[in-house]
Amino acid sequence: MRTLKYAILGLLNRHPMTGYDLSKEFDKDLTYFWHAKHSQIYPELKKLTDENLIQFEVQITGEILEKKVYSITDLGKADLAQWLLIEEDLEPTPKDVFKLRMYFAENMSKEQLHHMIEDQYAKRSLKYNFLKERLEEYGESPTLGMSDFGDYTVLLSATMRENAYLEWLEICRSYVS
Amino acid sequence: MRTLKYAILGLLNRHPMTGYDLSKEFDKDLTYFWHAKHSQIYPELKKLTDENLIQFEVQITGEILEKKVYSITDLGKADLAQWLLIEEDLEPTPKDVFKLRMYFAENMSKEQLHHMIEDQYAKRSLKYNFLKERLEEYGESPTLGMSDFGDYTVLLSATMRENAYLEWLEICRSYVS
DNA sequence: ACCCTCATGTAACTTGTTACATGATTGA
DNA sequence: TCAATCATGTAACAAGTTACATGAGGGT
Numbered sequence: 001m002r003t004l005k006y007a008i009l010g011l012l013n014r015h016p017m018t019g020y021d022l023s024k025e026f027d028k029d030l031t032y033f034w035h036a037k038h039s040q041i042y043p044e045l046k047k048l049t050d051e052n053l054i055q056f057e058v059q060i061t062g063e064i065l066e067k068k069v070y071s072i073t074d075l076g077k078a079d080l081a082q083w084l085l086i087e088e089d090l091e092p093t094p095k096d097v098f099k100l101r102m103y104f105a106e107n108m109s110k111e112q113l114h115h116m117i118e119d120q121y122a123k124r125s126l127k128y129n130f131l132k133e134r135l136e137e138y139g140e141s142p143t144l145g146m147s148d149f150g151d152y153t154v155l156l157s158a159t160m161r162e163n164a165y166l167e168w169l170e171i172c173r174s175y176v177s
Numbered sequence: 178m179r180t181l182k183y184a185i186l187g188l189l190n191r192h193p194m195t196g197y198d199l200s201k202e203f204d205k206d207l208t209y210f211w212h213a214k215h216s217q218i219y220p221e222l223k224k225l226t227d228e229n230l231i232q233f234e235v236q237i238t239g240e241i242l243e244k245k246v247y248s249i250t251d252l253g254k255a256d257l258a259q260w261l262l263i264e265e266d267l268e269p270t271p272k273d274v275f276k277l278r279m280y281f282a283e284n285m286s287k288e289q290l291h292h293m294i295e296d297q298y299a300k301r302s303l304k305y306n307f308l309k310e311r312l313e314e315y316g317e318s319p320t321l322g323m324s325d326f327g328d329y330t331v332l333l334s335a336t337m338r339e340n341a342y343l344e345w346l347e348i349c350r351s352y353v354s
Numbered sequence: 355a356c357c358c359t360c361a362t363g364t365a366a367c368t369t370g371t372t373a374c375a376t377g378a379t380t381g382a
Numbered sequence: 383t384c385a386a387t388c389a390t391g392t393a394a395c396a397a398g399t400t401a402c403a404t405g406a407g408g409g410t
Contacts (some may be wrong), residue, residue, distance in 0.1 A: 001396095001397095001399095002244060002396090003272075003397095004397080004398095005361075006277065007277055009279070010277070010281040010284075012370080013284065018360090018362090019275070019362070019363090020361050020362075026328055029280070030280070031269060031270060032184065032270055032275055032276070033270060033271075033272060033276035033277055033280065034272050034273075034276075035269050035272070035398095035399080037279075037362090037398075037399070037400090038362080038363085038399085038400085039363085039364080039365095039399075039401090040397075040398060042362065042363055042364090043364090044362090046363095048386065050298060061360080061361085061406080061407070062406070062407055062408090063406085063407090064407095065357095065360075065361065065405085065406045066361085066406095067360080067361060067362085067364090068361090068362080072187060080281075080284070081284060081345065084278050084281060084284055084285055084289075085289060085293070086278075086284070087293065087297075087354070088315075089300070090300050090301070090304060091273070091274065092208060092212050093209055093210060093212075093335060093338075094210075094271030094272070094273075095180070095207060095210060095211050095212070095271070096210040096211075096264075096268070096271075097178075097180055097265065097268060099209070099211075099331050099334060100180065100183065100184055100187070100210055100211055101261050101263075102208070102326075102327060102330050102331060102334075103187070103206070103327040103330075103331050104187040104190070104257075104261060104326070104327060104329050104345035105323070105326050105330075106323050106324055106326065107187075107190065107257070107258060108261055109262055109279040112261075112262060113377065114263070115402080116264065119264045120264075121335055123266070123267050124267070127267060132264075132384065144352055146282070146283050147283055149279075149282050149283065149352060150279060150280040150281060151280070152283050152284075152348070153279050153280075153345075153348075153352070154276050154279060154280050156345060156348065157267045157276060157279075157342075157345045158270060160341045160344060160345050161338070161341055161342075162185075163269075163298065163341065164337045164340065164341035165334075165338075166340055167337060168330075168334045168337050171330075171333065172330055175321055175326060175390090179368095179369095180369095181369080182371095195388090195389075195390090196389080196390070196391090197389050197390075199390065200389095213370080214370080214371070214388080215374090216370085216372080216373090216391085216392080216393095217369080217370060217371085217387090219390065219391055219392090220391085223391095238378080238379070238388080238389085239378065239379055239380090240379090240380065241377090241391090242378045242379065242388075242389065243378095243389085244379085244388085244389060244390085245389090245390085247374075273361085294375095295402090341400085
């Protein structure tokens with residue numbers, strides 16, 4: 001499906017940047033729904049360049065250090081625009097190792113199961129609180145321009161998702177205690 | 178991380194079955210948190226047999242057709258028991274192509290965005306209703322034995338997850354209309 | 355001097371998907 | 383006899399991770 005391709009095209013469509021910059025983007029906002037390491041990004045950039053969807057110019061930082069600043073081409077923009085409108089079937093439910101363990105919970109003692117749930121709850125709480133703080137930076141009732149919509153909405157979805165996960169864990173906990 | 182390995186060990190720990198049976202399990206309850214095709218399962222079964230974690234005996238169906246009925250070994254049971262108790266760091270937020278499209282929504286017209294959201298809402302609703310029906314088969318307030326806990330809890334988590342997704346889509350919708 | 359960040363890549367491997375390939379059994 | 387399901391596998395490819403590998407820039 002070449003999803004990484006479109007994640008990169010979408011980012012470069014905002015403004016030109018280097019592979020390193022892209023890599024950092026995947027560690028910021030994009031973590032709420034995608035991720036990629038630099039070892040996957042650099043080869044993909046090469047491929048997209050070969051396909052004439054992006055191009056780069058070399059900039060010099062300091063005296064020697066070269067960096068490639070990539071930008072999207074018209075061909076790339078057209079490809080992206082077309083991809084954005086595709087209405088696919090639902091993807092399968094995402095994989096979740098913790099749930100796999102819960103599914104086989106009959107092989108644990110009640111104490112062990114209880115401990116697993118508490119541990120997961122603690123970790124999810126931290127994540128939820130972090131997301132909630134980010135979200136509150138937008139203020140109580142955000143009035144969104146189209147440019148903020150994307151950023152805000154994916155953060156909101158991540159927060160609601162973690163909230164639902166915590167609620168589920170609370171129910172699990174109540175069945176075990 | 179060999180997660181497929183433990184999914185298979187967990188299933189075989191319940192009772193012996195064939196690769197074909199395992200494949201069907203991944204299409205049933207396990208879809209709520211894992212999936213695998215037969216082309217991945219058969220090689221893994223071979224590997225697990227080589228590692229002495231499972232074993233098989235050949236049964237004949239009808240006159241000719243051979244099937245391999247796999248069962249877990251003591252070594253496999255020990256490996257599974259140890260794995261179940263591992264408390265890992267949270268996995269990264271699962272990937273979601275629809276959210277990637279929403280993130281780049283600034284490149285769509287309001288009408289296009291609206292259509293995308295409605296389409297996704299319709300598909301998610303169907304899934305949610307299906308899950309809810311499955312869940313209601315357990316009755317209003319289920320009294321769970323340890324053997325049902327796994328089955329019920331993963332279904333509950335999938336339902337709550339879809340519910341949260343729908344709530345998010347409703348908010349998205351309200352920003353667009 | 356030292357450390358952190360910036361910056362770019364490759365190699366080996368694991369995981370997962372799609373397509374190819376075959377044939378038996380069961381019930382309508 | 384025909385179709386759906388049962389049953390098992392492989393090959394080629396795509397996607398993703400971990401480790402290897404190198405070196406400059408900037409601040410203390």
